[in-house]
Each structure stands twice: as structure tokens, then as C-alpha cells.
Amino acid sequence: MIRFRARLALFAMMAIFLATASNALFMQDRARLFDPNGLPSTSVSVTQFPHDKASPIAPAVSGGGIQQVSLPAAKGPRMHVALYRELGQRGYSEQLRQGDNGLRLAVLAYQFDNAMPLTGEPTNELLKRVLFDPNHGPHGAFADRAELNAKLVIETQKALLGLGFFRGTFSGRLDVWTANAIKDFERHRGLPVTGRLTDQTLLELIAFSGQPMLPAAG
Template sequence: MSTDVFFPEVCVVRVHWKYAAASVAVALIAALSGCAPDPEAVPAEPVVETSVAVASTPPATSTPTPSPTPSAAESVTATPDATETPTPTPTSAALLKEGDDSDEVRELQHRLLQLQWYEGDITSTFDEKTRLAVEGFQTKRGFNATGEVDQETWDKLVDMTRQPTDDEMHNILRAGPALFRKGDSGDEVKDIQARLKQIAWFSGDITGNYGDVTVEAVKGFQKKRGIPVTGEVDQRTLDRLVAMTRTPTTDELNNVVPTASSTSMTLDDRCLSGRVICISKAQRKLAWVVDGKISMVVDVRFGSELTPTRNGVFSVNWKSRDHVSSLYHTSMPYALFFSGGQAVHYSSDFAARGYNGASHGCVNVRDKAAVAKLFDLAQVGDKVVVYTG
């Protein structure tokens, strides 16, 4: 509020009042200028500004003056500056990172080992190999691939694995009691020999006699899997062998050579015309088919539940003989890409571990000679059919 106070032939004093004490100051100003304030001009509500204006002649009438613009102190509001940049939400702090050395790193490495992201001896050092394993694990789950273990990464890893034993974290291998050893015989030995033969650790006829050939085959299998190398089959060895293989057929157990009919497969109707790579998930087979005639059948392996191989009708988009995955940094020889990054290709892991593992969505072939032949036969544009039957 403001009030114009007039004194004849002298001055006009405009007074803005805020507190009662301000009247003293105004009175002093008016006295020095030869004027006196009008007591009726005191506003009912206090305001901020106090000003004095001097005029030589009073106007004929008094015109109300608009309320002044609020001062800087009164202009402060809760509205942020339009140019202000929001502060990014910080990411979770690293629980474990490269350069750390602790028992927690041992646990991390073994949990990654359980998921086949880490290989080799367990150490207490968070080195480059550990960082790359963490990056792979994070990438596959859609996490920020920093290579550092934050709370989200650790919680997911713990949820997917078991607590490793102290022996496991210190690379101590202890053999269990022997279930089968040299000198044993019977159908159980036949089963072991046939399973070892499926993954190329046993050669020759299935005999059912646990002799030197079987001992060496078991030792080789144990050494490759980090199991105590005894040449005897304990529970750990048997469980791993069964997990990596299928139940042997009667023909396999009795050295019956497969006939042509046993290597055939049931084709989807979409595979009956043209040049087709026909892939059955239920039969775990791939066939090269030309105008409905099968000329090749091979065993195949698919992606896991988290990274499934897509079903449908596709075509060979491009070929790469010596391909290396840019995402997983693994070799993919004789790759025939048919759906984005999914391809038919040779897998040394499938050849060594069988169905115990899974791909990241690709169709793995364990017969290297066969997939090399398929690579030469198939052309860009050939049909690829993936089905569940």
C-alpha cells in the first residue's frame, strides 16, 4: 500500500509502512524536508518499501499508485530454475571390483563357475578374467555391464547358485567312495562305457568289463571336469556323466551299428519343398532336406529357458566360416545366421559336454565334419525351419 501526502507548496511524501517503527524514520525524513506525514495515510497492512518523492506543486487530484513490484526477498518461490539440470540418480556402489582380494572373491568366482561363466582355479583375486565373467553374466541378464558386482548383480547370482563349500573355494578335490572300479562287470558298466562313448571318451566295443580302457576313459573325463582323477566312478563322476549324456539305446549297449532309418527324423510340413535346414527341438535333430529328401541328419542343442532358440520359418541371412561372437567372445565355426544373432554352428562345448549345457540361443552342432559340409551346401536365402515337434 502507498499514500501520497501533500503539504502546500513544499513536497509530496509517499510512505510505505511495514512496521510501527518505520513511522519514526518517515517523520524524521519529512521533518528534514519540511513536511509532516499524514497520520491517516498509515496502511492497515504493512508493506516492504519506504520511499520519499519531492514535487514543487501538488497535483489537483490524488491518483492511486499501483502496488509496487515485490522485492527480491518477496519474489522467492519454490519453482526451480528452468535451466537447472536434474542430478542423475547414482548407481549402486560396487561390492566387489577388479583389484579386490578376499574370500568374497572366491565365492563370487565359484558361483560364476557353477553357471559356466568362470573356468579354472578359484583364487581370491578379482582379476580381468573375473571381470569379464561378471560382464558376461550382467549382459545376459540385461544389467548394466560394468564388470563390477553391485547389489543387483550379487542378489541375482546368489539366487541362481548354491553356497560353495570351503573345499570348492580352495580347489580341494576329495574323491568319494568308488561305485564302480577296475575289475567290475555288468550292465551298469555297459551303461558307463556307452555314455563315455557318446562324448568321445571311450572307443571300441561296449563290453561290460571295467578294464584298463575304461579306467583311462574315466580319468580323462574326470580331469576335464575338475573331478579328482582316480579312474574310479564315484557319485560325483556318475552324476556329471549322466547329466551330460542320454540314456544309451539297446543298439548302443550291444554294439549294433545304426541303420539309415535310425538317423532319419520326422519332418515338419514346411520342410518338404525346396532347400531347407529343418530343425526339430523335440527330436533334437537337424536335417538338410532338398525337395523333401533328407541327405544329412545331425544332433543339435538349443538355447536355455533364459535365452531360447526362436521357432518359425527363417532363411540363411549370412555365413561366417570362422566366426567369433562379439557378445560372448566365443568361437562359432561354420556359422549360418538365420534370425538376428542366432545361427547354426559347430560347438566344441556341445561336443565335450553334450546336453548338460545350452547355447545362448543358437543351434549347436557337435559333429564338426557334418556342420562343415552343411556350411558348404547351404546358400544365403535357403529356408530354415525351427519347430517344436
């Protein structure tokens, strides 16, 4: 009987020791994950994934699932790199892959999809807005969406008229006169000749005219 009680006491002491050690380890890890204010720490990640610094990854929806799309390495000021990353995560990887103007094209597409004045300029204010915007960009070609926006088409017609490329009326439709004016402008600026409101053509038109455009909401 005495031996049984001694063994029971020994097991109880071992259990208390193991519980104390486990709690100490847990509290140590928790201290690393939270700052003194009780907020999650940005210096430690609970789950670490392999990361390729030369090829940022952005999710793309295809066939009902999410695929990983490789993007060129982001360069420039920290604000530009952050905006590049956030827009890539929100479905604007198609624009970001278009060379040196990729970020500006993505900014332009985001501004259009959110009925903002179209400038194509990355700014701190835009980054703040994107950071708190959980929505993803619409699917499909930018030109298809832009040409359905009558207000944007009218502003394009006015800009082309002011530059001497347009001779028609402000119809709000991409009619033959508007398409031909866009083609003339694209030839003049050395752009691919499409006759459509592509993001590249619209960005060049805004930069060349020096005037932002405001699309209609929705």
C-alpha cells in the first residue's frame, strides 16, 4: 500500500512538472507573436510559406478555382511596391505584367472600376484606399468595360476633339468616327493600333491631354 501511494505521488509530481513546462513554452511563443499592446506582431508569422523575392505571386480566378500568377519583380519607391503587391492580389495582374507602365495601367483600371477620376498615378491616398478594399477587379478585357461607359466615351471624344483627332458628335458610343479617331491617335503616339478604349490607349490619352477623366459609376 505504501509503495502504491509513493508511485501515485511520483506520477502526480511528474504531471505537474510537465504541465508547468508546457505552459512556460506556450507563453514564450505567445510573447513572440504579440507586441506589448496585445496586438499581433508583424515580425513573426505563425505560418511561413516559401517566398520568391524575384517573382511576386498574385491569385487569379480561373475555372472556379484560384491559380497562382507570377508577376515581374516590383521596383521603385516602397509605396509603389506596396501598391503593386496589393493590386496584384486584387485581380489586376494582367495590367501589372505590361512592362514599365504596368503599375500605372493597374492603377487606371482600379480607378475605373471604382468610378474614380482616371489619372493612372500611384499615390499614398490610393494605396490607403486599396488596403481597406477587399474586392477583386472584374473579369474580362478592360476595353469591353470601358466602352460600355457612355460618360467615359464622351470624355474620350472630347479629349480627341481637343487634340484634333475627332470630327464626329458626342454620342457616348464607340462609333466608327470615334474608332477612327482613336486609331489616328494611336498611330500618332506609336501605340498598337486597335481603335478601342484599351487601358494603354486611355492612359496615353490622359497623359497627352493633361486632363483626368471621370467615368460614370457602375
